[in-house]
Amino acid sequence: MARFLFLAIAALGLLAALGTVLARDLVRAGLHLVAFFFCVACLFVVLEAEFLAAAQVLIYIGAVAILLMFGIMLTRNAAGGEADLSGGWRVPAILAGLAVFAALAFGINNTVSPAGAGPWARVVERPALEPADAAWKAERSRAIDDMPRVVGEQFMTRYALAFELAGLLLTAALVGAVALAREDEAADSVAEPEPGAEARPPVATSPRPSTTTAP
Amino acid sequence: MDVGTALIAQSHRVDLSLSTAIVWALWLFVGFAGVFPGIVAYMVWLERKVAARFQDRIGPNRVGPFGLLQPIADAIKLIIKESIVPRPADGLIHLIAPVLVLVSAFLSLAVVPFAVGLAPIDPPSGLVYLIAVSSVGPLGIFLAGWSSRNKYSLLGAMRAVAQLVSYEIPQVLSTIPVALWAGSLSLVTIFDHQATFGWNAFNPPGFLAFVIFLIAGAAEVNRTPFDIPEAESEIIAGYHTEYSGMRFGLFFLAEYLSVFVVGCVATVLFLGGGAPLPFSAFPRNLIDGSLGGLVAANAILLTVFLLKVLLFIFVMFWVRATLPRMRIDRLMNFAWKYLVPLCLLNILLAAAWFEVVVRPGRVVASRWATGMIVLGMLTAGAVQLVFRVNRRLAAAAPIDADWPTVGSRAARAGR
Numbered sequence: 091m092a093r094f095l096f097l098a099i100a101a102l103g104l105l106a107a108l109g110t111v112l113a114r115d116l117v118r119a120g121l122h123l124v125a126f127f128f129c130v131a132c133l134f135v136v137l138e139a140e141f142l143a144a145a146q147v148l149i150y151i152g153a154v155a156i157l158l159m160f161g162i163m164l165t166r167n168a169a170g171g172e173a174d175l176s177g178g179w180r181v182p183a184i185l186a187g188l189a190v191f192a193a194l195a196f197g198i199n200n201t202v203s204p205a206g207a208g209p210w211a212r213v214v215e216r217p218a219l220e221p222a223d224a225a226w227k228a229e230r231s232r233a234i235d236d237m238p239r240v241v242g243e244q245f246m247t248r249y250a251l252a253f254e255l256a257g258l259l260l261t262a263a264l265v266g267a268v269a270l271a272r273e274d275e276a277a278d279s280v281a282e283p284e285p286g287a288e289a290r291p292p293v294a295t296s297p298r299p300s301t302t303t304a305p
Numbered sequence: 306m307d308v309g310t311a312l313i314a315q316s317h318r319v320d321l322s323l324s325t326a327i328v329w330a331l332w333l334f335v336g337f338a339g340v341f342p343g344i345v346a347y348m349v350w351l352e353r354k355v356a357a358r359f360q361d362r363i364g365p366n367r368v369g370p371f372g373l374l375q376p377i378a379d380a381i382k383l384i385i386k387e388s389i390v391p392r393p394a395d396g397l398i399h400l401i402a403p404v405l406v407l408v409s410a411f412l413s414l415a416v417v418p419f420a421v422g423l424a425p426i427d428p429p430s431g432l433v434y435l436i437a438v439s440s441v442g443p444l445g446i447f448l449a450g451w452s453s454r455n456k457y458s459l460l461g462a463m464r465a466v467a468q469l470v471s472y473e474i475p476q477v478l479s480t481i482p483v484a485l486w487a488g489s490l491s492l493v494t495i496f497d498h499q500a501t502f503g504w505n506a507f508n509p510p511g512f513l514a515f516v517i518f519l520i521a522g523a524a525e526v527n528r529t530p531f532d533i534p535e536a537e538s539e540i541i542a543g544y545h546t547e548y549s550g551m552r553f554g555l556f557f558l559a560e561y562l563s564v565f566v567v568g569c570v571a572t573v574l575f576l577g578g579g580a581p582l583p584f585s586a587f588p589r590n591l592i593d594g595s596l597g598g599l600v601a602a603n604a605i606l607l608t609v610f611l612l613k614v615l616l617f618i619f620v621m622f623w624v625r626a627t628l629p630r631m632r633i634d635r636l637m638n639f640a641w642k643y644l645v646p647l648c649l650l651n652i653l654l655a656a657a658w659f660e661v662v663v664r665p666g667r668v669v670a671s672r673w674a675t676g677m678i679v680l681g682m683l684t685a686g687a688v689q690l691v692f693r694v695n696r697r698l699a700a701a702a703p704i705d706a707d708w709p710t711v712g713s714r715a716a717r718a719g720r
Contacts, residue, residue: 117451121398124444141430141490144437152440152473159447160466163459238430238490 095136103129116162124155141237332425337411345561346376352561352622359626380554388550391454398452403548403555405445410562412438417569418493420579420606421592422599432490435570436477439525442563443469446534446544449556453547461543464633465534469525471640476521478648479514482655483574486511486663496578502668503584504577508677509684510654515575517644517651519617522567524640526560528621530628531636568617569610576613579606584668642695650687654680 106129109122127150134143233240245253350365350372357364365372390399416431418424428434443466450462483505484490487498495505505511524531535543545556577583588609591602631639661676662668 117395117398117448121448140428141433144428144430144433146437148433148437148440151444152437153470156440156443156447156466156470159444159451160463160470163447163451163463235429236489238433 092136096133099129099132099136103133117159120155120158120162123158124151127151127155138234139237141241329425332415336425337414341411341414341562341565342558344565345558346380348561348565348618349379349557350376351618352625355619355622356626359623383554383557384551386550388552391547393454394547395452395454398448399547400552402445402449402452403545403552403559405448406442407445407555407559407562409438409440409442409445410559410566412441413566414562414569416492417566417573418496418578419569419610420603421589423603423607424493427491427493430490431492432480432484432495435492436473436480439563439566440473442559443473449548450544453544455547457540457542458544458546460540461534461536461546464536464540465527465544467633468527468531468534468636471637472521472524472531472644475517475640475644475648476525478645478652479517479521480574481648481652482510482514482658485652485655486659492573496573499577499583500580500586500589502663504575504580506575507583508658508662509681510651510658511575513647513651513684513688514655515571517648518571518575519567519620521640521644522571523621523624524636526563526567528564529625530631532630533633533636536630564618564621565614568614568621571617572610572613579608579610579613581605581609642698643691646691647687650691651684654684654687657683 103126106122106125110119110126113119113122127146130150131143131146134140134146353375354364354372365375368374368378390396413435415425416428416435418427446465446469447462450458450460450465453459483495486502486505487495489495489498499505506515527534533539535545540546545553548556572578579588581587588602588605591598591605658676658680661680662673665672
């Protein structure tokens with residue numbers, strides 16, 4: 091049953107991923123991506139990690155996908171027709187995808203299983219949680235009952251470096267976004283004379299002189 | 306305290322046996338396909354009656370006594386009406402969008418503990434689940450607006466996404482104190498926690514969180530004064546302009562269902578679920594293992610729960626009948642400059658309340674009184690601070706700076 095579920099979900103996920111790459115329409119591609127994220131969440135549920143599934147839906151569907159759609163709507167003619175999405179970037183994109191795949195395969199292949207749990211590639215029947223005699227079984231039962239806490243502890247201890255790196259990346263993205271937005275704003279405030287604007291240093295890149303007089 | 310985990314339906318671990326399947330099937334066919342749509346139908350009737358009273362009218366009174374059969378007539382009308390899809394619309398997405406919105410509203414109900422043992426499921430991270438499934442709704446709204454190929458729909462969708470994404474943040478942040486005090490994300494544990502420590506809305510940080518949750522909740526379900534995504538007078542109903550027949554009915558159902566969900570979640574998180582009295586185990590101490598005790602306790606819990614939800618629903622109707630629609634820039638300002646800083650301050654206050662009152666593990670009268678007085682003053686100070694800083698910022702800006710300027714930079718430069 092579990093294996094059948096896994097195969098079905100994985101097949102759907104692969105189909106959705108293919109759809110993301112092959113769709114001619116940006117919004118459709120985004121929708122396929124949503125379907126793919128949802129399949130990943132389903133896989134988390136099959137693995138008894140429902141906190142991760144909820145987080146996956148919350149972050150990837152609730153936030154990333156919606157921002158993606160918002161971005162599409164703000165940058166393109168939203169009702170516009172089809173577009174060639176990859177263009178000249180096809181080869182670099184394939185290379186990047188293969189690189190990510192290789193990194194993931196390497197990481198998963200070298201992952202360290204808990205003592206007594208067996209390697210990831212071996213097919214084992216999932217043992218019952220009760221009675222929890224083995225130490226790793228007790229840990230698994232704790233992880234299922236109190237997953238947010240366990241995930242948080244792991245983030246702060248074992249995966250602290252990755253966690254901090256991700257945080258750094260996001261901060262950099264945020265600062266970059268603010269910088270882009272500020273540039274527009276600075277250009278605006280020069281073009282529009284207002285009290286206090288003279289105190290600011292003039293922006294050299296402004297295309298318009300700041301001496302426009304208000305009527 | 307242990308009552309909540311004594312029943313199968315509220316255990317974190319679900320065994321996929323036949324009895325679980327029967328319970329879930331009952332929930333699915335009786336609850337989700339029968340009772341909840343029925344509640345929605347009569348909420349619409351209630352809203353029409355309440356709004357009519359506020360406007361000095363009578364409201365629906367033709368179909369059945371007091372117009373009680375009106376919702377049924379409306380439902381039949383919606384179902385048999387022709388569903389018109391505009392020719393340029395993206396057919397499949399046009400169909401999926403209302404379904405996504407409705408599914409999001411229905412899924413949120415799956416973790417609400419209506420009474421002891423009456424929660425469809427109780428995942429250990431129920432609160433995250435709730436936030437996750439309710440964040441799918443904006444996607445459906447966006448797709449509805451986008452797939453209609455109508456500029457009003459698209460405008461409505463843009464407004465909807467901007468508003469819903471902004472108000473999701475204070476809504477989520479305002480639930481953090483609750484999770485902090487209960488030490489768990491499971492709604493059943495939060496419900497149990499309030500039996501010992503009093504309702505969460507009845508302490509200063511909890512009250513602030515409760516108010517923020519209600520405001521953000523009203524914005525999340527697009528009720529007036531936050532209904533700019535579907536402003537009838539500006540963008541002719543926004544994202545569902547191009548929907549008719551039962552597809553429109555699905556949006557309608559989802560909207561009222563979301564109102565019900567917000568009421569349920571606020572009741573569970575802040576008003577002690579179905580408990581009629583704070584600091585009392587009253588209906589739960591009827592549960593002594595016998596079937597009669599369980600039924601009696603659950604009847605009381607369920608009645609009180611539904612009465613509390615009805616109160617929330619009434620307040621939403623009341624606000625809708627009273628307040629005009631907000632302007633979009635003020636709406637965004639309110640979320641980002643008032644609610645989010647208040648939520649962040651409130652998390653600090655909630656931590657202080659946790660240390661003072663919750664840490665000992667039971668309610669100590671002296672500590673509780675200290676916490677109420679000190680944190681009450683601190684909370685009032687935090688609200689004062691945020692409002693004062695915002696006033697000062699607004700006063701420093703030039704007059705009309707908050708007025709939305711439409712047009713190019715050149716037009717503004719020439720002003």
